[in-house]
Amino acid sequence: MTDRARVLALVLLSVAGAAAGEAARLDIAADERIALIGDSLFEVDRSLGHLELRLQRAAPERARTLRNLGCSGDQVDSRARLNGMRGLIANLEEFKPTTVIIHYGANDAAAGAAGVDTFTAGLTTLLGEVRKHAKQVLVLVPRLPPEATAYGDTLRRVAGAGAITPWATAPAAPVAGALPVLLDESAAIAAAMAVERALGLSAPAWSVRVEGGAGRGEDAIVAEVAVTPAAVRFTATATVLPDEAATGTLTVIGLAAGRWSVRIDGAEAVVADAADLAKGLRLVISPDRAQAGELRRAIVAKNQLFSRQWHPQNTHVASVKYIKADFANYDSLITAQDHRIDGLRLPIARRFELTPVRN
Numbered sequence: 001m002t003d004r005a006r007v008l009a010l011v012l013l014s015v016a017g018a019a020a021g022e023a024a025r026l027d028i029a030a031d032e033r034i035a036l037i038g039d040s041l042f043e044v045d046r047s048l049g050h051l052e053l054r055l056q057r058a059a060p061e062r063a064r065t066l067r068n069l070g071c072s073g074d075q076v077d078s079r080a081r082l083n084g085m086r087g088l089i090a091n092l093e094e095f096k097p098t099t100v101i102i103h104y105g106a107n108d109a110a111a112g113a114a115g116v117d118t119f120t121a122g123l124t125t126l127l128g129e130v131r132k133h134a135k136q137v138l139v140l141v142p143r144l145p146p147e148a149t150a151y152g153d154t155l156r157r158v159a160g161a162g163a164i165t166p167w168a169t170a171p172a173a174p175v176a177g178a179l180p181v182l183l184d185e186s187a188a189i190a191a192a193m194a195v196e197r198a199l200g201l202s203a204p205a206w207s208v209r210v211e212g213g214a215g216r217g218e219d220a221i222v223a224e225v226a227v228t229p230a231a232v233r234f235t236a237t238a239t240v241l242p243d244e245a246a247t248g249t250l251t252v253i254g255l256a257a258g259r260w261s262v263r264i265d266g267a268e269a270v271v272a273d274a275a276d277l278a279k280g281l282r283l284v285i286s287p288d289r290a291q292a293g294e295l296r297r298a299i300v301a302k303n304q305l306f307s308r309q310w311h312p313q314n315t316h317v318a319s320v321k322y323i324k325a326d327f328a329n330y331d332s333l334i335t336a337q338d339h340r341i342d343g344l345r346l347p348i349a350r351r352f353e354l355t356p357v358r359n
Contacts, residue, residue, distance in 0.1 A: 024163065025200030026055075026058075026101070026199040029062065029098070031098075032065075032098050033065050034098070034099045035066075035092065035099070035134070036067070036100075038074065039070065039107055041103045042070025043068070043072045044072075046068045046303040046304075046307060047300060047303070049300045050185075050188050050192035051192040052066055052068065052299045053192070053292065054193070055196075055199075055201075056341060056345050057292070058201040067091075067097075068303055069310075076104045076126045088129075089129055092133040093133065097134045098134055098135050098136065099134055099137075100136070100138070102126075102127075102138065102140065105144065105155055106144070108151060109142075109144055116150045116154060123158050124158055127139075139155055139162050139164065140195065141156060141159070141163055141164060202240070203243070204219040204239065204240040205219055206238050206242055206248035207219070208248070209251040209253070210232060211252070220236045221239065222234055223235050223236075233352065234351075235352070236349070238288050238347040239347065241288055241291060241345070241347055242286070242288050242292055244292050244293045244296065245289070247282040247283055247286075248286055248288070249282055250262065251277065251280040252354060255278065256356065258356055259356070260277060260356055260357060261355050261357050262277075262281075262352065262353075263355075264286065265351055269285040269286070271357060277354075287348075291348065295345060298341050301337055302334055302337035308330065
């Protein structure tokens with residue numbers, strides 16, 4: 001196994017282990033301001049948006065703003081960041097988060113037993129500074145191999161009630177050096193799903209059932225049900241947007257035998273047999289999935305703007321002064337994307353219509 005593969009394995013183990021937890025949970029209040037601080041687990045999500053999608057879609061009626069301050073290869077002393085800890089504190093002072101989610105330890109553990117005291121001091125300093133700025137601080141503790149469990153123990157002890165740390169030690173594996181790790185998209189999706197579960201956020205399992213003129217839903221609200229021999233019509237509103245690849249289940253009892261066209265918001269989603277609809281049909285095409293994709297793309301667009309503002313290409317003092325006025329434009333551009341995200345986060349009532357297919 002290469003060093004890069006070992007680090008990747010540790011990152012995935014950390015979030016996979018988090019899924020089983022019985023620890024702190026993310027509480028999203030109105031007007032929440034969430035900052036992500038950590039290593040490549042967060043930095044990769046700036047360009048993919050799968051984790052932030054899950055943090056945005058939970059409790060969709062509550063407005064929030066999120067900034068991703070992840071930095072690949074970083075450690076608790078912020079050594080990989082521009083201006084180090086001082087720069088990180090300045091970011092927090094500017095953003096004024098109400099919640100901070102932290103993921104550190106896999107890179108730090110490369111120092112072995114000799115680095116535990118330094119890690120403890122750095123973590124204590126980091127959490128002390130973060131707690132000055134945020135009411136809620138949650139720590140995702142990496143799942144480490146047996147020879148590095150002292151780092152996990154330190155995270156649990158110092159983070160206290162804010163730690164999400166419910167797993168046993170990983171199978172024996174060497175701890176790789178502090179390499180920047182770029183997760184591919186499938187790994188990033190798996191990581192995002194695991195973190196979502198660890199934070200106590202529910203993944204939606206949308207299903208709708210219509211029978212005898214009445215409808216009910218799971219993770220969906222069904223209304224305006226109208227059943228005639230010629231058509232079945234109703235609206236369904238998801239409580240939370242699904243994943244882009246998720247499928248919903250539609251069950252309709254009592255349809256006349258034959259083929260039926262299922263249209264959602266006027267567009268045909270599928271043609272299915274009445275018998276299959278009675279058993280429960282999984283819908284692959286869904287406007288909610290499309291909306292989730294649009295939300296994720298808006299997140300990525302916002303993150304790209306923020307990244308350019310946060311990490312300008314040229315930090316020479318003369319250049320910064322020259323472009324200072326232009327940089328002020330980023331605030332309005334980022335705010336516009338935040339507003340767009342607020343709108344896209346809210347599920348929409350979808351109009352369903354089932355009609356028989358005439359030969």
